[in-house]
Amino acid sequence: MDESRPIFIQIAEQVENDIIEGRLPEESQIPSTNEFAAFHRINPATAGKGVNRLVEDGVIYKKRGIGMFVTTGARDMLVERRRTRFADEFVRPLLTEAAKLGISATQLSDMIRTEGTSP
Amino acid sequence: MTDTATPVVRASGLTKTYGSFTAIDGIDLSFEENRIYGLLGRNGAGKTTIMQLLTGQIFPDGGRLEVFGREPAEHVDVLSRICFIAESQKYPDSFKPKHVLESAPLFFPHWSQGLADELIDEFRLPLNRPIKKLSRGQLSAVGVIVGLASRAPLTFFDEPYLGLDAVARTTFYDRLLTDYAEHPRTIVLSTHLIDEVSNLLEHIVLVDQGRILIDRDADEVRGSATTVAGTRDAVESFVAGREVIGRDGIGGLASVTFMGALDALQRREAHELGLELAPVSLQQLIVHLTGADLSAEKEVVS
Amino acid sequence: MTTATVPLASSAPSRADRIRRVVRLHLAAPSVFIGIPWLIVGIAFAVSVAIASIITVSGSDTSGMGYSWAVLSPQWYLVAVGVQAVGMTFPFALGFGVTRRDFWIGTSVLFTLLSIANAAAFTILVQLEKVTDHWWTGTYMFDTLWYGAGPWYHDFFSTFALQMFVFFIGAAATTLYMRWRVMGVLMAGVVFVALFLGAGLVVGLMGAWADVWTWMATFTVPGIFAAVLVAALLCAVGGYFVIRRATPRS
16 A cells, blocks of 8 residues: 555555456456455455445446446546546656656657557 | 544543643543544553543543543443453463453453454464463463454554564454454554554544644545655745645755645646655654654744 | 433443452452462461471370461461452453442452351361361361360351451552552551550550550450451451542553
């Protein structure tokens, strides 16, 4: 767990990653709050907060007495949301750092192309 | 606290003095049902005294205190719902662990013998060795087993894992979480070793010199401070007007920790100024907040 | 501030149950109250038999052993038991949610039961010693001092009273310590000494020492032990009030 951010957000993000990367297919059941808590050694209420955040976002839904499942369409929704944040979180810091090091936009795009094709 | 949950503990202006020394200085406190609380602070901050007051072991000198609706001391209906595992718990000299564990079920109506037996196994507690001859870790294990198996609606652990090795501490955390999940209850964990337990806690009460510095949900505390590092001038201009809780520096470089999180815009601004942002762990935050030279630094800032 | 803490739903255990469990807590490791005292009696008995045989071998009469204090050998240890009951078991019991009052009443019940049991045992042993002609060896262990001199119920009553006193003096002194620490015990000691000296002074000023000696000569075994029992009961009642605000050391 990353010390600097609320744990419940990190729990939610981990489930989101699992959904985006296909480890949790749509309509599959996700672990219970207590299972999350036990696995990550965190407070069950904190795990519950993370799960509730996903429910509120419509990423997962609860079936009374059975458990929680990934919503159909959750993956597309999450990918769309991550894309809009991509520029903020990755591209801008990249440009700042590049500017600091005197890397021009052309050089930068060359680097991206090379990195992208290398194994 | 605007939560609607009913508190199990409610204290206002609670005070405890020993002669001219004020151990607890008029604190307000509220513990809600079925949450795990961390009572944090340095040694001698007043954590144990607070627990002793809340469990009726000692008598307050001022303020109001209600536990399950009334003063705890001498009220059997309150005390029979409390389990207090003291750091320096005294046992009769003639006792062996088995005597403690055979007596405990008499006093805790929710006692789980099954859980106790499993824990005895996991901690490898020698039941027939005189208590006086147990190691510090084994002594802690006796307390941990009683505290967990009691399933008391209000359980206090005061520095419960002194002398326990890493494996035993992990066992304690795992068992605490799983049993708490199945049998929710209010648990108060006091410790000065914060990093290990911080993830178990739902709410944090930070005590220093008999007063409460922080009384907030753990998730709000986490990320509530930020450290910024870079050239002294850039750092100082960036933190101007912020509540600085610690500073470090070498030559022209400075590292300053302040209360408050940064939004995306501020983070970008920091990066553009060439500043490094670092997370502040709960432990670091508490060291900053309760550090001895804190007051001097605060004066410099203000 | 309004106080609306979580109300108590389940009923608390009855007083009888609470007292019974304090007794059981004390007896969780029964060696302290039963095993070791009787081990001491056993050793004293063995030593007494050995002494008796030495005396017999040397051709002397063993009736001088009638002044032996061996019968009282466990009492010194039992003072320590009274001290331990409060010094160690009290802080432990508080951690288990026992109230101070329940602890004191339960402890008093235990002391009374043990005193009755020990009184019965010593009474029987005195009679056995007499019936067996001092264990067929001329050993005087129980038929000594005032024991065996009067009817059996004198032995019973005196042992009971002495036993109660021994338990409660240790427990009460430790309770004073738990409440007021060293100052409390010291003050109590000072008060007792002052009372004795004061009484002696008054008697001396009145020139009544001769009368006092005559009066004391009329004391009977039951009379003396009635006074001992009263002292024990004063310790018991006093301890109840002192322990109500007592706090263990942290």
